[in-house]
Amino acid sequence: MSKQTAAPPSRAGAEEQSSTGVIDPPNEVDKKKLAQERDQAKERQKDRLGGLEPNQLIDLYRQMILIRRFEEKAAEVYVAGKIGGFCHLYIGQEAVGVGSISAIRKDDYVIGSYREHGQALAKGLSARSIMAELYGKVTGCSKGKGGSMHMFDKELGFLGGHGIVGGQIPLATGTAFASKYLGTDQVTLCYFGEAAVNQGAFHESLNMAQLWKLPCIYICENNQYGMGTSVERAMSLRDIAAKSCAYEMASEFVDGMDVLAIREATLRAVERARKDHLPTLLEIRTYRFMGHSMSDPGNYRTRAEIEKYQERDPIKLFTASLIEAKIADEATLDKLDKEVREEVEDAVRVAEESPLPPAEDLYTDIYANPIETGQSRTIR
Amino acid sequence: MPTLTIREALNQAIREEIIRDERVFIMGEEVAAYDGAYKVTRGLLHDFGDKRVIDTPITELGFAGLGVGAAMVGLRPIVEFMTFNFSILATDQIINSAAKMLYMSGGQFNVPIVFRGPGGSAFQVSSQHSQALESWYAYFPGLKVVMPSTPADAKGLLKSAIRDDDPVVFIEQERMYGNKGEVPDDPDFTIPLGVADVKREGTDCTIVARSLMVPVALKAAEQLQEQGVSCEVIDPRTIRPLDIDTIIESVKKTNRVVLAEESHPICSVNAEISHEIMQFAFDYLDAPVKRVSGADVPMPYAKNLEQAAVPDVEKIIAAVREVAYLD
DSSP states (O other): OOTTOSSOOOOHHHHHHHHTTSSSOOSSOOHHHHHHHHHHHHHHHHHHGGGSOHHHHHHHHHHHHHHHHHHHHHHHHHHTTSSOSOOOOOTTOHHHHHHHHTTSOTTSEEEEOSOOHHHHHHTTOOHHHHHHHHTTOTTSTTTTSSOTTOOOBTTTTEEEEOOSTTTHHHHHHHHHHHHHHHTOOOOEEEEEEGGGGGSHHHHHHHHHHHHTTOOEEEEEEEOSEETTEEGGGTOSSOOTGGGGGGGTOEEEEEETTOHHHHHHHHHHHHHHHHHHOOOEEEEEEOOOSSOSSTTOOOTTSOHHHHHHHHHTOHHHHHHHHHHHTTSSOHHHHHHHHHHHHHHHHHHHHHHHHSOOOOGGGGGSSSOSSOOOOHHHHHHO | OOEEEHHHHHHHHHHHHHHHOTTEEEEETTSSTTOOTTSTTTTHHHHHOTTTEEEOOSOHHHHHHHHHHHHHTTOEEEEEOSSGGGGGGGHIIIIIIIITHHHHTTTSOOOOOEEEEEEBOOSSOTGGGSBOOHHHHHTSTTOEEEOOOSHHHHHHHHHHHHHOSSOEEEEEEGGGTTOEEEOOOOTTOOOOTTOOEEEEOOSSEEEEEOTTHHHHHHHHHHHHHHTTOOEEEEEOOEEETTOHHHHHHHHHHHSOEEEEOSSOSTTOHHHHHHHHHHHHHGGGOSSOOEEEOOOSSOOOSSHHHHHHHSOOHHHHHHHHHHHTTOO
16 A cells, blocks of 8 residues: 555455455355355444434435435336436445445535446436436436436536546546646546456556646446456456555555445545545445346356345445444335335436427537538538 | 747747636646647746646546546646647547537536647658548547648637637647748737638639648649649638638639648548538539549658658649649
8 A cells, every 4th residue: 555545544355355255256155154244244334333423324325225226217117118228237336326425525526437327316416317318308417418328417516427448537537637726625536447447547547646646536346347357357466456556546445335434435535635635546346236237148147146245235234234223223214215216206207208309409519619610501 | 910930829829828818728748848849838837837837647548538527627728749649549538528528418518628739741750650630530520620721820720729618629730830920919819710711812723721731732823823823722720610611612713623631532631521512512613623632551751752642732733734624
């Protein structure tokens, strides 16, 4: 770890690394071992509950189940042919977006990859505006021009979903550059999968961010697969957090199934960014329960492996923690779940009823300063 | 009016816009301490400091993308590519990010950025350092593409590009930095993007030329005048959006047209202009549209081969004589 690391970097990861089965994915579920790991995770999370008020904890829970229910519904309407194109779901990774975005201010920037529905919800975009975007309706957050991979909301500081692996990483470095240039103390959270770490854009960005001391927090959501290629088959050095050493950047390895661990690690990174304009790399080990996209047959991983991670489901873990600590009872959580389901149903209703973009929208938003010439007349 | 080189005119434009707008800064390889690989940024670090004039590592994709991100949240970066040959590494950010951001965000995030630097043929630097890339960038809706040919145009167009709210690809010519001309010193002097300029009036044949081909075409026009052929030379100056109307009006007057460019002929900007002329002035043409292009080969090193690969005065004269049925 680098000397810039303000807080001692959590190497809880080292133990997770073996316990999450990255090195040796199991073919059969060792139920006893799984139960043991789950209990250990719960113990660790219990220690963190005190950091927040009960209503804040319940809000985190609500956000996570909103994402889960939203994505389940997205899968359903996708299969029903209501939405088109690619659709990359966030199921299994909810704790990452919710925990980290809970650590920043409203005026901070968030930018992600094409798997960004969850981060958009956590940043405050409404389920309605995201669902309508999936439907390609004019009421969508990008007016139906972006779709699943390109959600934007300028007012909420959500700078997109980006479709080229790693393409958003230089952009995030630029928003952080702008914060420093303009003398604001805004920070940028930049999300990408572990496969993006193999792109040049990642390394070029981290180099500049540390060189110029830019307030950017690079959040690698290591869900262990780049599409169908496991990290073992794609990365020579799999300790992603350690790659920050190449740039003398602070880093932490974080359990991606513990929303509070993620929040705390992000808080440390945010402080470093706001106070000292220093970047951080967070490697957050997580798992996607669904395929890469809706068209993924998933034949590259075993049922046992998926089941193993489902035992570490971040929502199950947090539910158990809240109930055991008597922060909420089952009835309260059920009620929340019902509310969230209604919110998602409402989003679908609005999306269904919303109009398509008007035909003339085809030719708007190409230029902020359109210059009418003979050519634009003829090309149309 | 002072006489300046294109290099000095560009320097003046950047200087004036840095003074005019706090949000404007320039970044790129060797732009600061080295004073610019081609000295376009000479003295800027000294005068404005390292907040506004920033040396980058050799990391084109990275700093191009950084510029786009900064532009999304309110800055107005000028990103210098030491040469446009190196912009090839940054095309993902120029095309997938800068060009498309406004559209795919439903009109929320415009990207006011200028990507500038020299392009086109250079002197004996072989294939990777000597090529015309404008047709790549002109292909993409969302980008504006500008190619000046005189010091005054360079200054006026660059100032407009910096003030523009969209991404502008501004391609200078490596061989032309030392070319001189009169340049207005009024800090409010600008030339609007998307407006062609008639560099020489004539009646018998239109020559459409940009960048390095403008002085070459003007020289050809002079010699053709002595041979009794009056040529009109039109410089589109902006490739996208293209002021096709000025070209069409000229063709309707002269009934003959030669299109000159350094690019390879396949899928070039002039292939597009040729189509537009066919569409809008077909009945006015007394001869097929004639193109003079760079050779369809990677640029060679040997001096004689290089000369053969780049259009010159003789080739343009021959083309005009051909469409005028003089030979």
